[in-house]
Amino acid sequence: xxxxxxxxxxxxxxxxxxxxxxxxxLRNLVGAQIDLLPALMVYASLSAGISTVALLATLGxxxxxxxxxxxxxxxxxxxxxxxxxxxxxxxxxxxxxxYAQFMLGLAASAMAPLFTVLALLGLGAEPLLGWWxxxxxxxxxxxxxxxxPLCFRLFDRVKRxxxxxxxxxxxxxxxxxxKRDRGPHPDYS
Amino acid sequence: MLKRQYxxxxxxxxxxxxxxxxxxxxxxxRIKLALGGLFLPLFGMAGSVQHLAQQVGNSVVPRSTLLTxxxxxxxxxxxxxxxxxQAQDAxxxxxxxxxxxxxxxxxxxxxxxxxVIGQDPANWWRTMLIDVGSRDRIRPNMPVLTAEGLVGRxxxxxxxxSSVVMIGDPNCRFSAQVQDARDKSVVAKGIISPTASTxxxxxxxxxxxxxxxxxxxxxxxxxxGDSMIFPKxxxxxxxxxxxxxxxxxxxxxxxxxxxxxxxxxxVWVLLQ
Numbered sequence: 512x513x514x515x516x517x518x519x520x521x522x523x524x525x526x527x528x529x530x531x532x533x534x535x536x537l538r539n540l541v542g543a544q545i546d547l548l549p550a551l552m553v554y555a556s557l558s559a560g561i562s563t564v565a566l567l568a569t570l571g572x573x574x575x576x577x578x579x580x581x582x583x584x585x586x587x588x589x590x591x592x593x594x595x596x597x598x599x600x601x602x603x604x605x606x607x608x609x610y611a612q613f614m615l616g617l618a619a620s621a622m623a624p625l626f627t628v629l630a631l632l633g634l635g636a637e638p639l640l641g642w643w644x645x646x647x648x649x650x651x652x653x654x655x656x657x658x659x660p661l662c663f664r665l666f667d668r669v670k671r672x673x674x675x676x677x678x679x680x681x682x683x684x685x686x687x688x689x690k691r692d693r694g695p696h697p698d699y700s
Numbered sequence: 701m702l703k704r705q706y707x708x709x710x711x712x713x714x715x716x717x718x719x720x721x722x723x724x725x726x727x728x729x730r731i732k733l734a735l736g737g738l739f740l741p742l743f744g745m746a747g748s749v750q751h752l753a754q755q756v757g758n759s760v761v762p763r764s765t766l767l768t769x770x771x772x773x774x775x776x777x778x779x780x781x782x783x784x785x786q787a788q789d790a791x792x793x794x795x796x797x798x799x800x801x802x803x804x805x806x807x808x809x810x811x812x813x814x815x816v817i818g819q820d821p822a823n824w825w826r827t828m829l830i831d832v833g834s835r836d837r838i839r840p841n842m843p844v845l846t847a848e849g850l851v852g853r854x855x856x857x858x859x860x861x862s863s864v865v866m867i868g869d870p871n872c873r874f875s876a877q878v879q880d881a882r883d884k885s886v887v888a889k890g891i892i893s894p895t896a897s898t899x900x901x902x903x904x905x906x907x908x909x910x911x912x913x914x915x916x917x918x919x920x921x922x923x924x925g926d927s928m929i930f931p932k933x934x935x936x937x938x939x940x941x942x943x944x945x946x947x948x949x950x951x952x953x954x955x956x957x958x959x960x961x962x963x964x965x966x967v968w969v970l971l972q
Contacts, residue, residue: 525738526742528739528821529739529742529743531821532739532818532819532820532821532829533742533743533746533817533818535819535962538819538823538962539962539963542901543823544819544821544822544823546821560705561705561706561709562705562709564709565709565710565712565713568713569713569716573720573735574735574738574739575821575822576732576735577732577733577735577736577738577739578736578739578818578820578821578829579820579821579822579825579827580820580822580825580827580855580863580865580869580871581822581825582721582728583720583721583723583728583731583732583735584716584717584720584721585721587713587716587717588714588717591710591713591714595706595710599706624823627822628824631824634721637870637871638822638824638825638870639823639824639825639826639868639869639870639894640824641895644823644824647823651823
């Protein structure tokens, strides 16, 4: 199942990057495009191994940069940092809770663009920034937060569809069964 | 054991990032184009689905509407033919006069149509992808335009797709001139630059206009022809408002772009 989960996460990352580039509706409507990679990273870091986290950060970041004017590889680092932080604290996180998923998605989707822009400025690039960038940041954070619980639901469904269901254990034990039958009555024996 | 896994994964990813960020421009661009090429089947498929949906939509349009549209298009075609005839006459006359004065003859534009297949997924750049590349004689820095005006310039070129830097991107600054609405004389010159004050993607700034220039809202802003990239006379937009800068030494104007960059489907690349 592990490799299947990794493949599903990477496939979803590929589709997410494509959709972000192809669909302009949200950008035209609210002035910002939502990034789904941080939401996927939250899911991957809480549900998969460190290799999946590293693969998602590398491939997701490179795919994103290949369709963008970003320098190649700049998006990898923020995704990796988010993935490593969440993966190292996964025992303490209630991953089944929708609220926890939303909050983690919010934090990841807010941090990823911030780290990327800081990295761009550090490299001497000149991204388009202004007061309206705060609005875009808010939309990206909220959009990513809303997408995170959906990610969990989607992947849980995929998991259920491709794996055998675990049988529920019963308390029935044949060796401790009380056998009731019409045996010989002690008064008549 | 887990710590070791962490170190190996982090080290490998960091190594890849460091190598990629330190690559020279050309190999990095090639890798970028190769990785972006993975998305081409998806872009193609999405385009086909959109085309199919359009065809289905067209098939349910009533015949009477189609006939009305056909009639309108016929009239428009007739008008355009007449205008073309006049323009050809003017062009011929212009050529003769230029020859008489010993000026260089103007070369008619060669245009390559292109479909917009995607936009930059990052919010801090204004670039887009088009479905023509080096196989269609596209080269970096060629101007991209529509019938309404200038869109931007070609940035990176792959065999069958290219990226376009649109007006309003920090990497698309160029000289422009303001024309008077009445007599078409040049009022002032300045630099088109991204605006730092609004979410509207259709507004840019015209900066470094000399103080005292007679800028007014509504005046047309055109390419100046001073840059090596854009030929003179392509419309960029219209002035919305003007403000003074640097204690009146310079003027700045906000320019509303003539082309709606949010709804671009088809553009033309000016082959030079």
